Amino acid sequence: MHMEHLELEHLGFPADVIPLQYQALLLSDDRRMEAFAGAIAHTVQPGSRVLDLGCGTGVLSFFAARQGATVTAIEREPRVFATARAALRAAVGDAVTVVHADARDYLPEEPVDVVLCEMLHVGLLRERQIEVINSFKRRYLRHIGGPLPRFVPEACVQAAQPVEQDFTYFGYTVPAPVFQLPENLQPRTVEAAPPQVFQQFFYTDPLPHDCVGDLTFVAERPAVVNAVRVITKNLLSLLYEPPGSVDWTMNYLVVPMREPVEVLPGDEVRIRFDYCPGDEITVLADSLTASVPAHAH
Secondary structure, three states: OOOOHHHHHHHOOOOOOOOHHHHHHHHOOHHHHHHHHHHHHHHOOOOOEEEEEOOOOOHHHHHHHOOOOEEEEEEOOHHHHHHHHHHHHHHHHHHEEEEEOOOOOOOOOOOOOEEEEOOOOHHHOOOOHHHHHHHHHHHHHHHOOOOOOEEEOOEEEEEEEEEEEOOEEOOEEOOOOEEEOOOOOOOOEEEOOOOEEEEEEEOOOOOOOOEEEEEEEEOOOOEEEEEEEEEEEEEEEEEEOOEEEEEEEOOEEEEEEEEEEEEOOOOEEEEEEEEOOOOOHHHHHHHOEEEOOOOOO
16 A cells, blocks of 8 residues: 555645554555655664664664664654554663653754655645654754764655646545555546746755746647646665665645636646645645636647
8 A cells, every 4th residue: 555644644644744553554555665665775774873763663672783883863743652662672772762752842962974865745735744854953063063964855846737626526526635555547537737946945054935837848749737736755865876766756736726727739738836834735726727828829
């Protein structure tokens, strides 16, 4: 099973809390697990000091510990914390210290080599990845000094794509956000034009305060553009010999727009939106507009 952290929002839980009874959904996501296992194997060396911010059940800490690292894992949800502590002790002994604390506030006493942080939602929506790492970097540089540790993920690339989405189910139409598996065919989706990148950054660099798209696409086929598909690729670890990266592309998010526009091949369609990292999906949806020049068709 593949599932984003915060598809669990539909179950009514806060953005930064995944209850224990749903953690297995994350552990069962093979794409996510394989990507992080590979990235940590490339990034963490024997003897590395690793900090895992918002560790959940502790699987990323486990991956780091089996590379020979000494790990401190931070988790604030009490039952998840207790479960992670017991599971990690059984798996790797005292190689991981699990601390009951808030990742937004915690600061190690000594320098660390690698910071793991997977508080991610497609579009950088809802989750606290940017907030947590921004806060960590400020406090780390102030109290411990440079250089910054290496981060996993190391970078992020975001793209958007105009689509015509079929929101009708058994004759009943409900324009609601839809998550899609990147590797699956999507018979309900017509891609009006290829995706375009609207944001990219490294976590060691200044992090974005907002996520803004003002993109012009050229339609490749007839479509009623009634939604935008958001694509988020996390570059978990950059490789140098040979050059490349270990990547994790999250489940796509298709967000309906209030005012669809019709396009024909060759038409330009302008897509605009503006939201902040950590915002709810509704903020993106409310800011989302599409327009076609008056001379089109």
